[in-house]
Amino acid sequence: MTLAIKTGTAPADEISEGLPEGWTLTTLRDACEINPPKASKDSLPADDPVTFVPMPAVDADEGAITAPQTRRFFEVRKGYTSFRENDVIMAKITPCMENGKAAIARNLTNGIGFGSTEFHVLRSTGVALPEFVYHYIRQESYRRAAEAEMTGSVGQKRVPQTFLETTELPLAPLPEQIRIVRSLTELLTTLKASRDKLNRVPVTLKRFRQAVLSAACSGRLTEDWRESHEDDEPVASLRQRIGTERMRAWECVQSAKHRKRRYPEPVPLDEAELPDIPEVWTWVSADEVCSQITDGEHIQPRYKSAGLPMITATHVRDGFVEFKDVELISEEDFRKCLERCAPAKDDILIVSVGATTGRAAIVPECPPFAMVRSVLMLRPLLEPKFLLRWIQSRWCQTWISQASGASAQPHFYIHDNKRMPVPLPPTSEQIEIVRRVDALFALADTIEGHVSVATFRADKLTQSILAKAFRGGLVPTEAELARREGRNYEPASVLLERFLAERASEAKNSSAPRRKIRKANGKGGS
Numbered sequence: 212m213t214l215a216i217k218t219g220t221a222p223a224d225e226i227s228e229g230l231p232e233g234w235t236l237t238t239l240r241d242a243c244e245i246n247p248p249k250a251s252k253d254s255l256p257a258d259d260p261v262t263f264v265p266m267p268a269v270d271a272d273e274g275a276i277t278a279p280q281t282r283r284f285f286e287v288r289k290g291y292t293s294f295r296e297n298d299v300i301m302a303k304i305t306p307c308m309e310n311g312k313a314a315i316a317r318n319l320t321n322g323i324g325f326g327s328t329e330f331h332v333l334r335s336t337g338v339a340l341p342e343f344v345y346h347y348i349r350q351e352s353y354r355r356a357a358e359a360e361m362t363g364s365v366g367q368k369r370v371p372q373t374f375l376e377t378t379e380l381p382l383a384p385l386p387e388q389i390r391i392v393r394s395l396t397e398l399l400t401t402l403k404a405s406r407d408k409l410n411r412v413p414v415t416l417k418r419f420r421q422a423v424l425s426a427a428c429s430g431r432l433t434e435d436w437r438e439s440h441e442d443d444e445p446v447a448s449l450r451q452r453i454g455t456e457r458m459r460a461w462e463c464v465q466s467a468k469h470r471k472r473r474y475p476e477p478v479p480l481d482e483a484e485l486p487d488i489p490e491v492w493t494w495v496s497a498d499e500v501c502s503q504i505t506d507g508e509h510i511q512p513r514y515k516s517a518g519l520p521m522i523t524a525t526h527v528r529d530g531f532v533e534f535k536d537v538e539l540i541s542e543e544d545f546r547k548c549l550e551r552c553a554p555a556k557d558d559i560l561i562v563s564v565g566a567t568t569g570r571a572a573i574v575p576e577c578p579p580f581a582m583v584r585s586v587l588m589l590r591p592l593l594e595p596k597f598l599l600r601w602i603q604s605r606w607c608q609t610w611i612s613q614a615s616g617a618s619a620q621p622h623f624y625i626h627d628n629k630r631m632p633v634p635l636p637p638t639s640e641q642i643e644i645v646r647r648v649d650a651l652f653a654l655a656d657t658i659e660g661h662v663s664v665a666t667f668r669a670d671k672l673t674q675s676i677l678a679k680a681f682r683g684g685l686v687p688t689e690a691e692l693a694r695r696e697g698r699n700y701e702p703a704s705v706l707l708e709r710f711l712a713e714r715a716s717e718a719k720n721s722s723a724p725r726r727k728i729r730k731a732n733g734k735g736g737s
Contacts (some may be wrong), residue, residue, distance in 0.1 A: 231683030234383050237705040240376040241711065244338040246332050249293035250323050257285035262319040264326035266302065271310040274349055276317070279324075286310040287325040292332060296322045297341045299333040301348055309358055315345050330377060338703075338710045339382060340394040347380060350677045351707040356646075357490065381681050382703040394686050404705040406669050412662045416655045422603040423651045427644045428634055430489035436643050443637045446493050449601050450635065453500055453592045478629040486606055486630055487494035492636045496628035500598070503590040505552050506563060507582035508626060509517040512544035521581040524562040528571045530599065532560065548581035551634065552588050557595040559585040561602065562610075563623040569611040571602040587628055594641035600648055601633060 230236060239245065255261065260281045268278040294300055294316050301313035308331065316324050333348075335341045347353065356378075361368035383391060426432040455475075461474055480496035488494070497502060512521070518539035526533045540548070554560065558574045564585040573595055582588070591598045601607055610631065615621035636644065679685050693700040 215220045216254050224696075227522060230381055230663045231383070231688050231690075233387070233598045234381055235699065235707055237338070237380050237382050237703075237707055238342070238376065239333065239378040239380055240337070240357065241554065241707065242380050243299075243333040243335055243344060244380065245334075245372060245375050246598060247293075248332050249288065250352075252288060253314070255284045255321055255323065257283065259284045259731055261287065262302070262321050262324040263287055263291075264316075264324055264330075266307055266312065266324075266327045266329060269300070269302070269307075269311045269314050271307070274311065274314055274345075276314045276510060281320055282325070284323070290328070291325040292328050292330045294324045294330075295319065295334070297335065298324075299335075299341055299345045299348070299408050300326065300330045302327075302329055303331045304329040305361060305368045306356075308361075308370055309354055311349060311354060313345065313348055315341050324546075328356065329369070331370065331372065333375070333477065335401055336621065336710060336714075338385075339380065339709055340385070340388045340392055342396075343378070343383075343388045346392070346677055347681060350676070350681070351674050381683075382707060383683065384701055384703050385706060387702070388690040389687065389720060390686040391680050393683070395676065395680055399673065402669060404672060406666065408412045409662050409666050409669065410503075416659055419655055420652060421605050422698070423648055424600055427648050428601050428604045428606070429486060430492060430634075430636070432647055433636075433640055434489075439489065439638065440633065440637075440639060441641045446635055446637055449638055450499075452574060454551045457502050460590075464503075478626070478683065481610075482632070482633045487627075489636070490633055495633050495635045496629060496674065497589065497598075497631040497633050499591045500633055500635065501589045501591050504625060504629050505588055507552050507584050507586050507588070508548040509584050509703055510541040511583065512548070514530070514538040515541055518542060519579070519581070521545075521583065521585065523583050524565060524567060527560050527562050527567075527570055527586055529570055530603070532572045532574060534577070534578075534580075537580070544577075545581055545610070549579065552582060552666045554580060554582060554588050555590070557591070559589040559591060559599055559602065561589065561623065561628070563587045563628075565620065567579070568600070568615050568621040568623050569608050571599055573599050587623065591627070593633075593635065595648075596638075596645045597641040598633065600645065601718075652702070 222354075226379045263280040263282040264276055265280070268276055270277040292300075296316060296319050298316045301315060302308045302310075302316055329689070333341075333344055337345060357374060360370065360374045362371050363369050376551055398527065423432070430437070466470060477499035478496050480494055480499070484496070485494055508521075516539070518541050520534065520537040520538045522532065522534070526535075526537060554574050556574055556576045560574060561570050562568055562570045562581070562585065586631050589658055591596070602611075611623055612621070614627040614631070615623045676685070687695075689700045690702075
């Protein structure tokens with residue numbers, strides 16, 4: 212059965228035709244007491260502890276109260292939502308409701324709980340198990356229907372109580388409800404265990420990638436490769452060739468700008484506690500193996516509705532540059548920015564300010580772009596992707612973090628970047644390291660993709676199981692079992708009628724004494 216919200220456009224018996232045998236259609240108003248009165252002030256001594264549940268204490272994924280607090284009864288009785296053991300609490304405000312924040316109140320201190328005023332409370336009247344109601348409102352279809360009925364301003368929209376009162380609930384016979392709840396508990400527990408395992412895979416893959424980078428940048432990944440490539444260019448010759456290229460690049464820049472400045476010798480590396488590397492490698496500073504290390508424009512141009520792109524630190528992702536939602540600047544400002552820094556294909560970009568300091572990317576083949584001061588640019592004279600992988604390694608990230616300072620706003624300056632240690636293998640080994648790392652990362656990406664698909668399917672399966680349960684397809688119906696076992700059973704309609712009759716009788720009895728008192732008072736005054 213699909214979710215139906217009572218609107219008055221279709222008779223209830225017409226909607227009920229699709230229900231399983233023995234089921235009936237009722238409303239949450241008849242199945243539950245909605246937002247019942249608070250516990251009276253004499254329910255507990257004022258200083259007695261009670262459970263307190265702020266909104267963050269309800270885990271939307273778990274569907275449970277995972278971080279309850281304890282407060283004294285007198286502190287919370289006024290001004291908070293009250294509930295008791297086995298009540299269902301449900302967030303009514305956006306976005307908590309849409310995210311599925313709901314739970315059954317269990318193990319409450321002294322059997323009483325208080326919480327955020329943004330909770331609705333559903334207290335079973337006895338015709339529906341609390342778990343039955345809880346699983347029903349946890350359906351995505353129900354949350355979408357509730358979202359459509361929200362009232363209030365943007366950001367402060369809430370599900371009105373009238374929506375809950377008129378929500379139509381497909382009601383199964385009580386023994387069948389028990390079997391449905393038991394089956395749902397078993398299936399969803401198994402499914403949750405599978406999802407928990409899937410959720411651990413990304414963490415494992417992150418560790419795997421760091422282990423690969425550690426092995427790559429220490430020489431362990433290509434140890435077998437070096438044994439059969441002993442005749443490659445010695446790293447001393449490579450270092451000398453890079454020095455020549457660095458000087459030539461400097462002279463070209465000076466010639467283009469019609470300047471005559473003295474060639475700057477490379478900044479020496481920071482040699483403190485460097486990790487072990489193969490004997491055929493050497494340590495150099497980043498400045499020694501880059502023809503340019505600079506940052507973006509220091510004077511922020513005004514953004515325009517049309518113009519040329521200027522990236523910020525947010526566009527430097529982990530390994531690539533994201534050009535989505537890039538701001539634009541005028542052509543004149545763009546030319547000025549490029550005079551200081553003109554990123555080109557295979558340059559390395561590093562975030563130099565803020566929480567993502569150290570995040571690095573390689574520039575793809577793309578149209579020219581400018582960048583702001585919070586991004587550093589390195590133009591490498593060694594294999595670009597090898598330098599990127601080194602910067603991404605845990606050791607280098609730790610070094611960058613320490614060089615950036617321990618303040619609330621880390622800042623990785625150009626002079627620190629220049630002295631950053633870089634391991635230098637022979638060129639052919641750099642290429643082999645990049646090839647092996649890329650292959651292993653591609654494998655990790657494939658696994659991550661499979662996990663993402665499996666997680667999506669698990670989420671959909673949860674909702675499919677819930678939908679099947681309320682269509683009567685999860686367990687044998689009570690009517691079917693009764694026929695099979697040759698016995699009678701109580702349909703949900705009979706259970707509901709009996710309850711409604713009892714409630715009407717209780718209401719009549721509770722109001723009778725008051726009528727007699729009023730009548731007696733009337734006689735006495737005449």
